Amino acid sequence: MDRVVATESGLLADALAAAGHHLPMPCRGRHTCGKCGVYVAGEVEQPTPVEAALLARTQQPELPGYTHRLACLARIHGEVNAVASSISGVAVADVGMRLASYDGDAPDTLGCAIDIGTTTVTVFLFRLGDRERLADVSQLNHQAVHGADVLSRINAANSNGVAALQKLIVDQVASMLEQTLQKAAARPSDVTRVTIAGNTTMLHLLTGRDVRSLGVYPFTPETLFGDTLPASTLFQDLTHAELYLPPGISTYVGPDITCGLLATGLDGNGRPELLVDVGTNGEMVLAADGLWCCSTAAGPAFEGAEISAGMPALPGAIEDVWVEGDHLGFATIGHKSAKGVCGTGLISAVDALLDLGVIDETGAMNTSTVELGSSRISLTQADVRKLQLAKAAVAAGLDTLLHEAGLTPSDLTALHLAGGFGSYLQPRPAVGIGLIPQALVDKTDSAGNTALTGAVLLTLSTAARRAAEERAAQAREVALATHPVFTDRYIENMAFREESDD
Amino acid sequence: MSILENLSEAVQKGRAKDVLTLIEEGLAEGLSAQRLLDEGLLKGMSLLGVRFKNNEVFVPEVLIAARALNKGSEALKAQLIADGVEAKGKAVIGTVKGDLHDIGKNLVKMMLEGAGFDVVDLGVDVPDEKFVAAIQEQTPDVLLLSALLTTTMGQLGAVIDAIKAAGLREQVKIMVGGAPITHGFATEIGADGYSPDAASAAELATSLLVAA
Known part of the structure; x- marks a missing residue:
């Protein structure tokens, strides 16, 4: 629980930021996603119609004594008590409800939930008794010096030895653990439970396993995890903790995706829903009468790599482009002057250029380069072609899973977009370029870092482990490379839109 | 126009x-x-x-x-x-064992179908014995083998050897293709033809039928 004080009238988000609390804001404060929910009590103005409409859509559970508000819209005057209602984008109350179904034990000690992403590493420290988050630290993965994607890490491990990459990540996590413990004024020996989520390669490197076979066909892992071991085997200060590494489904649908299933509540005997984690690889799981999953090689276009003016989603990256009359408007992250374009910017730019007729349905541009508004940043024909390949791979993967389950897009009740890129993806331009089906435009939500949220659940409740193991065992991998439907759909999805009649 | x-x-x-x-x-x-x-x-x-x-x-x-x-x-x-136009011939196509690349193979398949061939696609990572079995079962006029890697191109020769060993080599024309393949390599391993791209693959397959 955090108390924030605003002496002047101001936005709740600004007051929280001033107090050092940076909420995840998937739509970056544009009042479209409804994800920056906070429970507040105190001097808060009544919701505007825009906020009321967004709140009605999110249907947050009640917290006695508090009202649920959106930090990007709610204005406050004086002293306000605020309780964040989300853990990395997923509602705390939601997590609470899911936890209740696991009847977890809760000793009065500490637990750590860690996500080792290929790009970002995050450590959350919890008090297990009341499940309060005491501290968190997030950093770029130090292995990034060896390349941005999984394959370049595997290559680095092959040439420099696994031990070198293992040392980088173990040292980093150890230092991040130390920082969170310091923030919470706690000792390493207070920690009794640690969960580390990550993709198969990240966890192989963490545990010092051979990764050579992960890089070549048939991509055999040494293990798919699902192990419990003394945390001290990796982190010598954690003398009293057990470390849980969640089970993966296959080499390229790893423990991070199993965690995603827990985070989104997907199981194989409920409503048809889809979880899509888009990055360099697009991993997806379709839950219906069973769990089907696959991984598609989208390539680095969504991360801004291999695009002529591409850059990661950092300040100065064009993150959104739209049609204003007969030209283009654009927005950059942090409102800085434009330095390049990131994945969401690329998608919205191509969508806008399709609307303007600068790009046709086949991906052909009627000019060699086009400037995005007055940004001095341009897209080329080759950039458009790279996006075309990436989006076709993801869309075809999705089509193939639906085919396996005997469903159509309109049968799905929800599409959860996860991961660093996926969480920020706006449904409309994604539909506009044919990345996701039209039928899902109003059923799409950004689920945040679901690997981390799943790790939180697994830390707070050992009973959640059984659910993770059951789901990992239940899920069936659909091998796309040999699937005739995938091949057909890949070529079919190469076009951006259905051709118009002109 | x-x-x-x-x-x-x-x-x-x-x-x-x-x-x-x-x-x-x-x-x-x-x-x-x-x-x-x-x-x-x-x-x-x-x-x-x-x-x-x-x-x-x-x-x-x-x-x-x-x-x-x-x-x-x-x-x-x-x-x-x-119009009574019959299938030009029958083709069996596949990417050899250890190789998962299929875009080039699929393009060739589409070109062949477009050119009027009846095509059986064995997919990717196809073991040698599956090619042999397909010749026996499908009796194709042409067999097309694809390999995209320098590490798997050797497999093309292995498939041809397996077909010879099964006594089926005279029944079928064999074409090979893929980025690392050259005309010289194709001749060396005993293929009937090699084409550098999908469009000429269909032309070559047609001309092999005439030659047969």
Whole structure:
């Protein structure tokens, strides 16, 4: 629980930021996603119609004594008590409800939930008794010096030895653990439970396993995890903790995706829903009468790599482009002057250029380069072609899973977009370029870092482990490379839109 | 421009909708389905193949064009059958063991289908014995083997050896293809033909039939 004080009238988000609390804001404060929910009590103005409409859509559970508000819209005057209602984008109350179904034990000690992403590493420290988050630290993965994607890490491990990459990540996590413990004024020996989520390669490197076979066909892992071991085997200060590494489904649908299933509540005997984690690889799981999953090689276009003016989603990256009359408007992250374009910017730019007729349905541009508004940043024909390949791979993967389950897009009740890129993806331009089906435009939500949220659940409740193991065992991998439907759909999805009649 | 030229142009641009309209117009004007196929659709694909070889267009453009070609040849299928045009021949195609690449193979498959072949696709990572079994069961006129890696190109020779060992080599023409393959390599391992791209693969397959 955090108390924030605003002496002047101001936005709740600004007051929280001033107090050092940076909420995840998937739509970056544009009042479209409804994800920056906070429970507040105190001097808060009544919701505007825009906020009321967004709140009605999110249907947050009640917290006695508090009202649920959106930090990007709610204005406050004086002293306000605020309780964040989300853990990395997923509602705390939601997590609470899911936890209740696991009847977890809760000793009065500490637990750590860690996500080792290929790009970002995050450590959350919890008090297990009341499940309060005491501290968190997030950093770029130090292995990034060896390349941005999984394959370049595997290559680095092959040439420099696994031990070198293992040392980088173990040292980093150890230092991040130390920082969170310091923030919470706690000792390493207070920690009794640690969960580390990550993709198969990240966890192989963490545990010092051979990764050579992960890089070549048939991509055999040494293990798919699902192990419990003394945390001290990796982190010598954690003398009293057990470390849980969640089970993966296959080499390229790893423990991070199993965690995603827990985070989104997907199981194989409920409503048809889809979880899509888009990055360099697009991993997806379709839950219906069973769990089907696959991984598609989208390539680095969504991360801004291999695009002529591409850059990661950092300040100065064009993150959104739209049609204003007969030209283009654009927005950059942090409102800085434009330095390049990131994945969401690329998608919205191509969508806008399709609307303007600068790009046709086949991906052909009627000019060699086009400037995005007055940004001095341009897209080329080759950039458009790279996006075309990436989006076709993801869309075809999705089509193939639906085919396996005997469903159509309109049968799905929800599409959860996860991961660093996926969480920020706006449904409309994604539909506009044919990345996701039209039928899902109003059923799409950004689920945040679901690997981390799943790790939180697994830390707070050992009973959640059984659910993770059951789901990992239940899920069936659909091998796309040999699937005739995938091949057909890949070529079919190469076009951006259905051709118009002109 | 004539309808045939327009059709060729529409395939090269990947404009599937235009392709379908032009085919309708062509048939209405009395052009035969065979001519629309050969001098329109396949001509366009083959011209694009040349531009691909010259690095003027890249894989997405070729895939977009193949998509339009596919729709066009589907639309012509009924008329071709009604005209009594028979399948040119039967082909079996696959990517060899250890290799998962399929885009090139799929393009060749589409080109063959477009050219009037009946094609059986064995997929990727196909073991040698599966190729042998397919020759026995399907009795194809042509077998097309694909390998995209320097580490798997050796497998092409292994498949041909397995076919020889099964006593089936004389029954089928064998074509090989893939980025690392050269004409010299194809001759060395005892293949009947090699083609550097998808468009010429269909032409080569047709000429091998005539030679047989």
